[in-house]
Amino acid sequence: MTDDGNDTDPVAGDVAPAVDAESVIEANGLSYAYPDGTTAVERVDLSVYRGDRIALLGPNGAGKSTLLQLLGGLIEPATGTVRYFGETTDADSVRDRLSVLTQDPADYLFNPTVREDLAYGPIQQEVTQAVVDRRIETVANRLGLADLLSKPPFRLSGGEQRRAALASALTVEPEVLLLDEPLSNVDAANRDAILELLAELSANGVTLVTSTPDTELLPHLADRVLLLDAGGSVVAAGSTREILTDPSLLTECNLRPPQVVRLFEDDDPVPLTVAEARSRLGD
Numbered sequence: 703m704t705d706d707g708n709d710t711d712p713v714a715g716d717v718a719p720a721v722d723a724e725s726v727i728e729a730n731g732l733s734y735a736y737p738d739g740t741t742a743v744e745r746v747d748l749s750v751y752r753g754d755r756i757a758l759l760g761p762n763g764a765g766k767s768t769l770l771q772l773l774g775g776l777i778e779p780a781t782g783t784v785r786y787f788g789e790t791t792d793a794d795s796v797r798d799r800l801s802v803l804t805q806d807p808a809d810y811l812f813n814p815t816v817r818e819d820l821a822y823g824p825i826q827q828e829v830t831q832a833v834v835d836r837r838i839e840t841v842a843n844r845l846g847l848a849d850l851l852s853k854p855p856f857r858l859s860g861g862e863q864r865r866a867a868l869a870s871a872l873t874v875e876p877e878v879l880l881l882d883e884p885l886s887n888v889d890a891a892n893r894d895a896i897l898e899l900l901a902e903l904s905a906n907g908v909t910l911v912t913s914t915p916d917t918e919l920l921p922h923l924a925d926r927v928l929l930l931d932a933g934g935s936v937v938a939a940g941s942t943r944e945i946l947t948d949p950s951l952l953t954e955c956n957l958r959p960p961q962v963v964r965l966f967e968d969d970d971p972v973p974l975t976v977a978e979a980r981s982r983l984g985d
């Protein structure tokens with residue numbers, strides 16, 4: 703697990719998993735093709751250890767969402783296996799330890815009110831009503847949803863729906879979070895609130911696997927990166943720093959280094975975030 707000592711602006715380090723780290727997800731040789739013949743994921747291997755912050759980075763259509771659903775056991779691979787906690791390949795048996803946020807908020811928002819959507823997961827866990835209420839209040843306050851709890855979810859704006867869907871994944875208090883672009887459609891203040899919350903969860907040992915096409919956000923989300931190309935194959939795996947400071951690799955995948963990396967490309971080490979650049983400049 704990383705500990706950069708900064709909860710509000712976590713920045714990726716060059717962190718390799720500890721040798722004796724506990725396996726959380728072990729994926730081997732995962733491939734998936736949709737019924738129309740589109741190959742979305744091609745022979746992907748991925749080892750996720752407790753406390754990891756891993757990103758699935760790639761352009762549109764790279765297979766990030768498909769891979770995340772495979773890792774979460776929402777769809778079955780054509781080839782390959784996914785093993786959870788070193789124990790089982792049965793995703794259903796680990797459902798309350800592992801939350802998946804897919805790209806479509808509608809997957810999570812189907813009850814008459816937002817409050818009931820947020821209660822759905824904890825109620826399945828058979829915790830007391832007081833615990834359900836406490837979790838809802840805590841998450842709703844952190845994600846700016848407190849005033850929206852009695853609304854029907856389909857009456858929320860796009861960004862509000864996104865936050866409500868994330869909130870419903872968090873109220874089960876999982877050990878592992880698989881998040882498909884959790885910050886898309888979210889305004890700057892709410893994005894900061896989500897990043898701060900994810901940093902706290904990570905500091906408390908929660909494992910995070912996050913998909914994104916956004917290299918600007920990547921340093922705030924992950925220490926290790928699996929870079930996928932448009933064909934659904936892994937083109938590189940490495941630390942966030944290694945991946946973000948390799949412009950030709952990113953260009954090959956229709957991506958660009960963050961602006962601050964391009965601005966300070968001759969620095970050693972290159973800052974990955976504005977906060978890093980500012981502290982370098984003595985600001």
Ligand SMILES: Nc1ncnc2c1ncn2[C@@H]1O[C@H](COP(=O)(O)OP(=O)(O)OP(=O)(O)O)[C@@H](O)[C@H]1O
Nearest residue numbers: 736738740742761762763764765766767768769915
């Ligand atoms: N239901 C489907 N049927 C057929 N092809 C699909 C289906 N869903 C996705 N695909 C295709 O599978 C590939 C991978 O899609 P996926 O949604 O996993 O990509 P992604 O990396 O998440 O993209 P984005 O950044 O746009 O979210 C794409 O070529 C896409 O067109």
Ligand SMILES: [Mg+2]
Nearest residue numbers: 766767768805
């Ligand atoms: Mg996607």
